[in-house]
Amino acid sequence: MTETSRFGAPSRRAFLKTSLASAALASALPGIAFAQGKVLKVAGIYTVPVEQQWVSRIHIAAVAAQTRGDIEYTYSENTANTDYPRVMREYAEQGYDMIVGEIFGVEQEAREVAADYPDVAFLMGSSFKEDPSIPNLSVFDNYIQDASYLSGIIAGAMSSSGNIGMVGGFPIPEVNRLMHAFMAGAKEMNPDMKFQVSFIGSWFDPPKAKETAYAMIENGADMLYAERFGVSDAAKEKGILAIGNVIDTQSDYPDTVVASAIWHFEPTMDAAIAKVKAGTFTAEDYGLYSFMKEGGCSLAPYGNFDGKIPQDALDLVETRSAAIKDGTFAVEINDEEPKSS
Structure with missing residues (x-):
């Protein structure tokens, strides 16, 4: 029987075992190609209102990037965990270049969606680490x-x-x-x-x-x-x-x-945007961008x-x-x- 967390997702121990096995099979993988001059389209998917503390910081950083002209941004809020994978697919099918959100309650399903859309960059809040076998999904967390x-x-x-x-x-x-x-x-x-x-x-x-x-x-x-x-x-x-x-x-x-x-989510968001535009976005842990020394x-x-x-x-x-x-x-x-x- 697979270990599960209180949210119904695989437990940290079980998930890390799976990730380590995947890492053993995966070598250095190239980043996502991005056409120069194209406007970067970013979609946010949130399980709570954008006014909620944690999500508001992601939303504010995305709005700031849009105000600067770095991205075009849209979002969905109050998305139930049961609907989350479907909404991910919808944005991916609509041609969004990067999808940002939080997958704490749908770890397994969300990663399966990301694997189905290798040309879309996924930047997701997660309790688990990146998986090299899914090179287009990076994780972050509020390491404050x-x-x-x-x-x-x-x-x-x-x-x-x-x-x-x-x-x-x-x-x-x-x-x-x-x-x-x-x-x-x-x-x-x-x-x-x-x-x-x-x-x-x-x-x-x-x-x-x-x-x-x-x-x-x-x-x-x-x-x-x-x-x-x-x-x-x-x-x-x-x-x-x-x-x-x-x-x-x-x-x-x-x-x-x-x-x-x-x-301050801006260092995390800006680093991801830069890597997508440079064609170097790949599986990474963006947690360090929440440290004080990184702003x-x-x-x-x-x-x-x-x-x-x-x-x-x-x-x-x-x-x-x-x-x-x-x-x-x-x-x-x-x-x-x-x-x-």
């Missing part, structure tokens, strides 16, 4: 652990109770690594920091995230890690602080969100909290930021499911 770690330093300094609540969508690598990095940063300021960790089983259910956060506040949390929408609303209503994730929401919660770890993530401005964050935390953030960028300090990447302490 650097910024998450820095936001944890701020949270650790601003929490008086030493109790932080953390609400996530699903315990998958993309979420887990950011939570672990945040926790490591918070412990820099308070080694005895306690964490309440919970997953709501949805990428977009603000009411459920809010209720989960309420319970954490009742259990002593005076700081919340808002991996999902709805958490900052609970913090605002209860008069405690929050840390944002992937996007900067301080304008919506000016007296609640102290800092946010921001994902893929940052800590958002403190806004209303300027002057309210302890100086020792600010000094540590500055020191660690410089070290991350010059390569003398590396934030640990831990994809294991985080637990409450």
Whole structure:
């Protein structure tokens, strides 16, 4: 029996075994040919609204590339996993040169579609690595652990109770690594920091995230890690602080969100566009373009909290930021499911 993940896709272990077997059969494969002077047509396929944190960063980068005149861009949002392979095929049949999206829930089916359209470049968010036997599919992920770690330093300094609540969508690598990095940063300021960790089983259910956060506040949390929408609303209503994730929401919660770890998808998108146009696009892992030293993530401005964050935390953030960028300090990447302490 094939190992499966909670989403019905092959487990990481089983999938990597398959990929390694494919790699053994595949040698260096050429990139996708692209006609010079042709306008690059890009399609985005998203399982949630483009306003949702994670997807919004991809969408913003694509819109920026279109505004510059580098691509023509269209997209489909709220695409169910059951419909995802069909929509991929439709865009491929319509002549799109590159398709970008997220295949976490349809890994096997999506890769089969990509294999059927070798002249189309697929740039897909994935929990798994690239497969050399499918040279037109590259993967990416939000490796913004650097910024998450820095936001944890701020949270650790601003929490008086030493109790932080953390609400996530699903315990998958993309979420887990950011939570672990945040926790490591918070412990820099308070080694005895306690964490309440919970997953709501949805990428977009603000009411459920809010209720989960309420319970954490009742259990002593005076700081919340808002991996999902709805958490900052609970913090605002209860008069405690929050840390944002992937996007900067301080304008919506000016007296609640102290800092946010921001994902910048532009380096990932621009690298893929350049390679498609140069005819060198092939199976690669674009995860490194999300690292801080590549410009893929940052800590958002403190806004209303300027002057309210302890100086020792600010000094540590500055020191660690410089070290991350010059390569003398590396934030640990831990994809294991985080637990409450």
